[in-house]
Amino acid sequence: MSATGPDSGAVSPPPLPLHVVEQFALGLQLRNQGYRGRFAPSPTGPLHAGNLRTALLAWLGARLAGGVILLRIDDLDAPRNRPGAVEAIQADLAWLGLTWDGPVELQSRQRGLYATVLSGLRRGGWLYPCRCSRRMLADVSAPHGASPIYPGTCRRQPPDWSARGGRLPSWRLRLPPGSIRWQERYAAPGCLDAATQVGDVVLRRADGFLAYHLATAVDELRLGITEVVRGVDLWPATGPQVALMGLLGMAPPAYGHVPLLCDGRGQRLSKRDGAEGLEGMRRRGLDAPAVIGLLAAGAGLVPAGSRLSATELLQEVRPQSLAQALQA
Ligand code: GLU
Numbered sequence: 162m163s164a165t166g167p168d169s170g171a172v173s174p175p176p177l178p179l180h181v182v183e184q185f186a187l188g189l190q191l192r193n194q195g196y197r198g199r200f201a202p203s204p205t206g207p208l209h210a211g212n213l214r215t216a217l218l219a220w221l222g223a224r225l226a227g228g229v230i231l232l233r234i235d236d237l238d239a240p241r242n243r244p245g246a247v248e249a250i251q252a253d254l255a256w257l258g259l260t261w262d263g264p265v266e267l268q269s270r271q272r273g274l275y276a277t278v279l280s281g282l283r284r285g286g287w288l289y290p291c292r293c294s295r296r297m298l299a300d301v302s303a304p305h306g307a308s309p310i311y312p313g314t315c316r317r318q319p320p321d322w323s324a325r326g327g328r329l330p331s332w333r334l335r336l337p338p339g340s341i342r343w344q345e346r347y348a349a350p351g352c353l354d355a356a357t358q359v360g361d362v363v364l365r366r367a368d369g370f371l372a373y374h375l376a377t378a379v380d381e382l383r384l385g386i387t388e389v390v391r392g393v394d395l396w397p398a399t400g401p402q403v404a405l406m407g408l409l410g411m412a413p414p415a416y417g418h419v420p421l422l423c424d425g426r427g428q429r430l431s432k433r434d435g436a437e438g439l440e441g442m443r444r445r446g447l448d449a450p451a452v453i454g455l456l457a458a459g460a461g462l463v464p465a466g467s468r469l470s471a472t473e474l475l476q477e478v479r480p481q482s483l484a485q486a487l488q489a
Contacts (some may be wrong), residue, residue, distance in 0.1 A: 163165055172451070175281035181274065184383050185411060191385025192414075196228025198388045200254075200261070201377070203235040204246035208253050209436035211392065211422035213428065214456045216262045218419050218487070220259045220471070221462075228438060231384060232261040236269045237376055255438045257449050258471035265385065266301040269377050275371045278379050283332065287408060288364065290322045290330030291315040310360035332365040336404055343403045346388070346417040347487040353400040362401045374398065378405035386414045393418040394429065419487055422459065435480035 166241040177185075191197060200219045202212055223230035233256070236242050251265065268275075282288050293314055302341055311333065324329060336355045343351040353359050364375045381389065381402070396418045403413040430436035453474055454467035462478050463469065469477065 167291060171364045173280070173286060175285035177281040177409075178277060180278055181281070186410065188382045188385040190412070192386075196223055196226035196387055197231070197385050198223035199231040199233050199266075199381075199384065199386050200392060201233040201235050201380075201391070202250055203238070203241065205241045205248060206243050206246055206432035207249050207421070207438035207440065209432055210442075210456070211436065212432075212460075213253070213257070213439070214422055214451070214460060215255070215390065215392050215419060217258055217453070217474075218417075218460060218483075219454050219470070220261075221478060221483060222388060222390050222417065225483060226388075226476050228388075229262045229289050230347055231266055231386075233266040233380060233384070234268065235373065235376070236267055237272070237371055239269070253347050257453060259340050266380070270382065270437040271376065271380070271383075272371065274383070275379055277374050278353065279332070279371065279375060282334070282364070282408070286354045287335050287345060288332045289316055289318075289320050289335055289361075291361075291363070292325065292328075292330050298414055299365060310357065311362070313361060316361060329367050330367075331363045331403065332368045334364050334401065334405065335382065336341055336361050336401070337408075341404045341407075343399055343402045343413050347484060351396065351403075351416065353397075353404065355400075355404060359400040359404065361451065366429040372395065373400045374405060378402045378409070381414055382406060382409065382411050388417065388421060389414050390417040390423050394421060417487065419460075 168392045174182065198219050200216045202208060219401070220230055230332075232251070234250070236247065236249050247265070247267070248454075254261065279288070291314075291482075293311075315333065316335060326418065336357050336359060340352075341351075341353045341355055341359060345351050362372065362374055364372045368373065378399075379403075380386070384415045399416055406413045423429055424436070428434075447455070450468040450470050450473075454463060454469055455468070455473055457474055457478075458467055462482065
């Protein structure tokens, strides 16, 4: 990816204050210590079987590598958060024996950091104000789902950051043209064309909400994440996140986008549709070894009907078999 946008006038690396540069430098040091993974649920409800399987795979990948796994809670989009969900997520993971390292990382505690990075990007010429309609911005808060590529309408306008008609503009990333590439552990390397397949994503919504892409890119760097294991529905989100990390002068982690669990009708499980969580499974009489067996069998790691604890699964699975199961 080129470092400057040719159609953008004066752009330069984002000027970041020393405390931010230091946080990224610390993240880089952590990265050099070995495998550092994370599981990053949104507290929009209890984890369903698909989320739990992703958590298991992220945990397994880290533990098999003798590495670290962090629990990050993506709670920036406050209206979507459900009371008690953060505690429920922790309790569910603990019940399954999926331990994590260090304190739980709440994105809501890092708003100041994200805002500082954002203003650095703005001062460096990497953002522009956008007043396109709400419908066009509908993709911003949710990390999932196919989002339309922004046609760049406001990119070519003289920037006006002020409120108009009582409404502030949203802030879009002026994405430099070129290919955005990243390493995939279980699939061909990721590659997206910035202009035609990613587009200028919103980093700050008109209502002041900071976007998931910004927070996630900053967090992977700050926390020194080397491996991101998450659902394949987030594959397209990797483009803007990797591009942002590049603009901040940093290499991205490697990614393992894992298949999603689908219901009987082939639809991916979703919290919105009330997909079953641990509570339902417990009501059906399943205990933790049964659930681990079910999740692991679903990922092709153990035979169907297996009953085993998370620690026993760790002893059972070889790193190569994890890779093979996920490549399939
Ligand atoms: N919090 C988002 C989710 O639950 C994104 C996770 C990620 O980047 O791994 O889907």
